[in-house]
Amino acid sequence: MPLYSFLIIPVVYVIVFRYIPMLGAQLAFRRYSILGGIWNSRWVGFENFEMFFNSYQFNRVLSNTLRLSLYLIFAGFPFPVIFALLLNTIRARRFKRVVQTVTYMPHFISTTVLVGIMLQFFNVNYGIYGKLYTALVGARAPDLFSSGTGFVNLYIWSGIWQDFGWGSIMYLAALTNVNPELHEAAQLDGASRFQCMLHIDIPAIIPIITIMLVLRAGSVMNIGFEKVFLMQNDLNIAASEVISTYEYKRGFVVSSGIGSTTDVSLSTTIGLFNSTINLLVLVVVNFVAGKLGETSLW
Amino acid sequence: MRSKNRLNMREVRALRADRRGTAIALARSDRIFLAVVYGIILLGTLIVLYPLLYVLAASFSSPSAVTQGRVVIWPVEFTLAGYKQVLAYQRVGIGYRNTIFYTLAGTTINVFVTLICAYPLSRKGLPHRNFFTFLFAFTMMFGGGLMPTYLLLNRLGMVNTVWAILIPGALSAYQMIVVRTFFASTIPDDLLESAKIDGCNDYQFFWYFVLPLSTAVIAVIGLQYAVGHWNSYFSAMIYLQNPDLYPLQVFLREILVMSQIDTPEFMDDHAAEAIQSMKNLIKYALIVVSTAPILSIYPLIQKYFVKGVMIGSIKG
Numbered sequence: 233m234p235l236y237s238f239l240i241i242p243v244v245y246v247i248v249f250r251y252i253p254m255l256g257a258q259l260a261f262r263r264y265s266i267l268g269g270i271w272n273s274r275w276v277g278f279e280n281f282e283m284f285f286n287s288y289q290f291n292r293v294l295s296n297t298l299r300l301s302l303y304l305i306f307a308g309f310p311f312p313v314i315f316a317l318l319l320n321t322i323r324a325r326r327f328k329r330v331v332q333t334v335t336y337m338p339h340f341i342s343t344t345v346l347v348g349i350m351l352q353f354f355n356v357n358y359g360i361y362g363k364l365y366t367a368l369v370g371a372r373a374p375d376l377f378s379s380g381t382g383f384v385n386l387y388i389w390s391g392i393w394q395d396f397g398w399g400s401i402m403y404l405a406a407l408t409n410v411n412p413e414l415h416e417a418a419q420l421d422g423a424s425r426f427q428c429m430l431h432i433d434i435p436a437i438i439p440i441i442t443i444m445l446v447l448r449a450g451s452v453m454n455i456g457f458e459k460v461f462l463m464q465n466d467l468n469i470a471a472s473e474v475i476s477t478y479e480y481k482r483g484f485v486v487s488s489g490i491g492s493t494t495d496v497s498l499s500t501t502i503g504l505f506n507s508t509i510n511l512l513v514l515v516v517v518n519f520v521a522g523k524l525g526e527t528s529l530w
Numbered sequence: 531m532r533s534k535n536r537l538n539m540r541e542v543r544a545l546r547a548d549r550r551g552t553a554i555a556l557a558r559s560d561r562i563f564l565a566v567v568y569g570i571i572l573l574g575t576l577i578v579l580y581p582l583l584y585v586l587a588a589s590f591s592s593p594s595a596v597t598q599g600r601v602v603i604w605p606v607e608f609t610l611a612g613y614k615q616v617l618a619y620q621r622v623g624i625g626y627r628n629t630i631f632y633t634l635a636g637t638t639i640n641v642f643v644t645l646i647c648a649y650p651l652s653r654k655g656l657p658h659r660n661f662f663t664f665l666f667a668f669t670m671m672f673g674g675g676l677m678p679t680y681l682l683l684n685r686l687g688m689v690n691t692v693w694a695i696l697i698p699g700a701l702s703a704y705q706m707i708v709v710r711t712f713f714a715s716t717i718p719d720d721l722l723e724s725a726k727i728d729g730c731n732d733y734q735f736f737w738y739f740v741l742p743l744s745t746a747v748i749a750v751i752g753l754q755y756a757v758g759h760w761n762s763y764f765s766a767m768i769y770l771q772n773p774d775l776y777p778l779q780v781f782l783r784e785i786l787v788m789s790q791i792d793t794p795e796f797m798d799d800h801a802a803e804a805i806q807s808m809k810n811l812i813k814y815a816l817i818v819v820s821t822a823p824i825l826s827i828y829p830l831i832q833k834y835f836v837k838g839v840m841i842g843s844i845k846g
Contacts, residue, residue, distance in 0.1 A: 242647035251592025253674025363599035503675025
């Protein structure tokens with residue numbers, strides 16, 4: 233019994249703050265009114281879902297979300313792998329440690345500051361980018377923050393800049409488990425360093441690459457709110473509105489999208505739609521991961 | 531076959547001895563390869579480092595030098611004007627104070643709840659263990675969403691209080707499972723058995739044996755929670771209306787992203803350009819003031835963060 237008493241606080245917490253909101257998600261099937269609240273507002277069936285699916289925002293937020301996350305997965309994942317492979321061939325301990333400390337650093341910069349730095353750097357008038365462009369091309373630089381493609385590229389490449397070092401930790405760890413005698417034997421047989429990397433190191437980390445990719449695929453519908461929201465403006469909104477930012481705006485910001493007021497039910501609907509898809513994706517991904525090996529999410 | 535292997539092993543040993551002494555001569559192709567490797571790594575490191583150094587240099591330069599693009603990597607016309615403005619901002623001080631409070635209090639709550647949740651779930655003898663594990667793990671995969679959570683906190687009277695920042699994220703199921711796995715794999719069953727025989731109850735065992743044996747994992751998850759608190763602005767933006775409660779990140783958003791800067795009084799007569807330059811400088815100084823503490827502490831405790839990535843990769 234004392235063992236159960238440890239669980240009292242966590243169980244109360246998880247029920248109140250995690251499961252009760254799940255019950256609250258029934259608002260997706262009701263028309264929210266302040267008097268009715270969660271339990272007594274009028275049932276409307278799938279009306280909110282129809283409203284969401286039929287609005288022009290649906291295709292937009294869905295394709296923007298998928299575009300950003302797929303682009304980030306495919307453009308982003310090779311960098312930490314390559315970086316780890318290269319770093320692993322280096323023997324100079326000191327140099328290696330300095331490189332690691334420096335490249336892990338951006339991971340600790342908050343999203344707000346990261347976007348702040350980007351806004352400074354890519355400012356057309358007085359940012360480095362604006363100055364350099366004018367100096368080289370002789371014309372005023374195009375404003376990257378105000379175009380859709382500009383937004384997407386800034387989002388992706390700043391993400392790669394921030395996390396390629398940090399992301400390499402896993403692969404480096406896997407590489408240190410490679411038996412050094414394999415390398416020595418191969419070198420005795422005349423293999424070059426490059427061939428060693430190609431035929432010893434890469435096969436050694438293929439399993440972990442696969443696992444990481446599968447895990448990333450599990451969060452394909454989860455583009456984090458914070459960075460996208462900070463980078464949004466009226467000019468790039470067609471490319472930058474994603475599910476999570478739209479859910480927030482429908483719930484909290486007056487005059488955005490369909491109506492001109494906030495819509496509690498619609499925001500709940502968007503959230504429920506996203507959570508459900510996430511769950512389905514995770515189940516599928518876990519099934520695939522299970523097929524690939526003994527790796528399993530739970 | 532066997533003799534050939536043995537020969538190889540002898541050669542390998544010779545090779546190792548050779549390496550311990552003078553460096554073995556590299557083939558030419560290997561030297562070129564290594565040069566390319568060093569080149570790419572240096573390039574990558576510089577690409578990471580340069581923006582950081584630039585921000586630092588710009589924050590110490592004169593407003594006009596920054597705006598005119600004369601700063602390259604070293605302060606131009608050194609001045610502390612930007613920092614003076616930043617430090618004169620009350621909001622920055624309030625934000626810092628609040629962020630430190632949220633980080634300390636929030637992390638304490640996080641670590642406490644995570645530990646007391648993970649420990650019983652790590653014990654094989656716990657009845658209905660799978661049910662409870664699932665109860666928590668499921669929250670990683672599915673959630674009620676933003677609006678229902680907001681309505682709940684509103685109902686509980688937590689909106690616009692510090693509790694809205696500290697309590698809703700009290701437990702990360704992911705971290706809990708990391709700790710549970712750690713407990714299950716490092717606390718020997720025999721230890722519990724012998725402690726029980728000596729009359730130790732579960733609370734005492736947890737306090738006197740489990741916690742002291744788990745300082746590494748506590749440091750790891752504590753740091754991860756702490757960085758999360760330090761960097762987050764979303765819940766503050768949603769749940770807080772009182773600026774006195776805002777964490778630093780919310781003020782940073784206002785100043786860095788939305789450019790809401792009170793231009794200093796004495797600038798009123800100056801041209802718009804001068805005001806713009808000053809704003810610019812303030813932003814650089816603010817970036818340094820808000821980021822330097824974490825970036826200068828982190829190398830000292832880097833190994834705990836790195837360990838966190840590794841521990842997290844072991845599945846429960």
